[in-house]
Amino acid sequence: MSNALQTPSLAHFKLPAIDNEPMKNYAPGSIERQKLKEAIDSMRAELPLEVPVVINGEKIFTGTTAKQFNPSDHAKVVCNYHEADASLIKKAIDGAMVAKARWESLPFNDRVAVFLKAADLLSSKYRYKIMAATMLGQGKNIWQAEIDAAAELCDFWRFNCKYAEEMYQIQPPKNAFGTWNRAEYRALDGFVLAVSPFNFTAIGGNLPSAPALMGNVVLWKPSPSAVLSNYLVYELLVEAGLPPGVVQFVPGPAEEVCATAIGHPEFSSLHYTGSTAVFRKLWKEIGNNIDKYTSYPRIVGETGGKNYHLLHPSLDEQGVRHAALQTIRGAFEFQGQKCSACSRAYIPQSLYPTFRKYLLEEHAKIKQGPSHEFEHFMGPVINRFAFDKIKGFIDHAQTDDNCQVLAGGKCDDSVGYFIEPTIIISKDAMTKTLTDEIFGPVVTLYVYEDNQFEQTCKLIQETTEYGLTGAFFARDRESIVKGSNLLRHTAGNFYINDKCTGAVVGQQPFGGGRASGTNDKAGSWSLLVRFISTRTIKENFVPIDDFIYPSNFA
Template identity: 50%
Template structure:
């Protein structure tokens, strides 16, 4: 029973702690990191609120310290996905019928738990499990996931307020229902916040969810799941399973109650999902919602008016924070000939000053890439560039996986604007630079727009307002998130809703109302107060 209308005002973004030497948050996090490393944890799946252990254990290692074991997770199989679906569907009716203020309270409490006692644990598990430095962890696994939870409550409340007009003698209302069935959330390794947002945004709307995280993010995913349980999430609403992609797809995409997929990952996997769903469309109770944020080949183009210091810093941060393992990371740069040499010199100096090592040393800017597969792929690109006459390594280029998967931040300069590392997504600390004629800015814009199939993020750096306006217009479809005089990374919930188009996804903008609409099914209800009792209209009467 609804006994009132409740207010969920627009929240403020969660403040980012700085972890300066001598600060209490630094001391607390250091203590938690040591605590986490002292014990190996046993991580179950969570199905219907129960901890499920299969005995098929898979070890979890820090990417920067592969000789250390953080613990083991219990890998599942096809039957566990079926159990998760059954548990979700069992929980569906009571969850969908729960009052909005009670659902909202669960996620707001989870946000408060992360902001307070679990903040060092969310950051610590992300730092150790995904090799993020303290600042990258803080903005991701603390601030961004807190913001997603709080802002989504506000946004969904605003959607619920959207109601139709009513004419005399009737009342119209809009009912914002959850989807009919279950939602599959498939989440990547690189952002703990994405791992938290994809299942909870759908669940917040009254849906039940099967959540499959990347194996390399399970260490932090299980921490978030435990927080949701402590916050009061009912059993079966979100079910966390650890299975491979083909298994989850085989079961979920063949189930009649499959209602939608919330995905972040590779373009190839998303394309295969879409193909499979299309082939199975006759099996489903309703047309599934397909929401995905996929790959990127993100650009920075500098105009001849740009400040070389601004360009160099935007490239250094945009390309190499979290080892370039962001969907939005600067991967290709276009420098005008008049400032190219200055920018390259300054960039090389900045990269050479970056320290690389473990996350526990807070002076390290660079840590390890996520796993051996990623390491080997990136090393191959770098080794090929060393031998190619069209490419030159300006800085970096060394790779070592003896203790961890360490790849130096690497800048490649090419004379070919269609060189392979200007076109293909690498997902690592590799930036490729091409120098264009400073007087051919419009041609350079055409090059930026046509080189890559992706359209996720990009930026223009210039002090010339006409050049900014031109780039903004000409690159309208080249990036879903476009930055002026900044790096192409760092979207903040509520400030820069995130998502791209073309081969970068469905552009449903996580961190805004747009995304939440996809997990709702509207029903219009008209109530007539004085219904007619005769079919005859006035126009039928004789004069």
């Protein structure tokens, strides 16, 4: 059957019930803990693995390779991966555009079946293998890997299908007599470039998958520090039925890959998560190429954050302890390598002694070590660049007269890239560790006078260029309402009496504005809208008698 005669992208079948993937606990003696240990031991014995470029379903071993290291033991190589160059990127684009005609013309139920199957495969067959790759290659502990590589990626795939189904059902509500109006949700004209980060395997999987679900074809450039887990996700998608060429897996030098893709006339969208500086650079390059494109590219990006916790003077001791515990988690889970991580905390003077007491007590309980040793709350930071950058912030605080390191501060790269969870207090509200994104296990405290609450809310907004996440801790409803209103534009994800991390797909769509990104909200229908080009169709059933309007008659 020719493409012209196939069914357009409309939803005809009702999806299964969609819910969040249940979390496993990995308690000592549990079957899931045993299976994960077996997966880790097996993978460690096989390392280093070899990862190819994959174009049009063909595994290409270019001979130009780079290494992904184990951040817990940087002498160990997790994988050797082959790199795509400009000529292979052009081949990938050509192949994707050929695949596009068949993929976008598939009925919605056939496209969605790929991602529902992928979620079920990840939930079962691939769960522990992809978690093992995430732990060994990206330094996550069990719980962080479970949240990310298992539960969140399952949720992205399933909830994207749910939101797409709901979108396709949105049709014009009115039809004049003798006409039928309808909307068709087409893919974008060209191809999508997905550039994914190291810190979330789930984001790596979602960046190419969300556009592909909507009928697009995608070039996926994974982070050099997450190639192995991302490649396993790609192989899972192939097993789930993703046709060759729909997603081209193209690890390689970032500048060459991105410049070649962005310089192509059929470039239609950038789907990006990563640093603010790189995102701005890519945006400028897209702008400089605007005259050559077939269509105006959609730019979708989530970048950095300088996220905060703010305590209100109304808190009682239980509330202060709760805020301290949430700050430990928000600042130090996954070594602070989350764009949502708590990097600054504002505490009223009257509550500071109590907050400090609980914070330091809980900080002393943190265990840190290699990711494959399950008892550790914290592991290593991702690589040498991150280690040196984070250490530079700690060194600055140790020499700044306005700053004091209250806990942590030691850095050891002898075996792995280990940085102790570090708590700093500053008398200067605009010190470097309060204004600049660190992306590591460092939180800076600032104590404000109790009667300066409103001014502190203003200070929070003016301190940084970011607007990603923030958390406000207060006791009474009037204070909660007041603080929420004053902090309205400080964060795209705002939390009340909870930490500023841990958004769940289907519950808290994620994203921020200002320098933090385009706030298109991953894990919601609003992200998927960016990857469609709507066609409005009006069909007339009844011929007209004349072209003259009734008002034209004398």
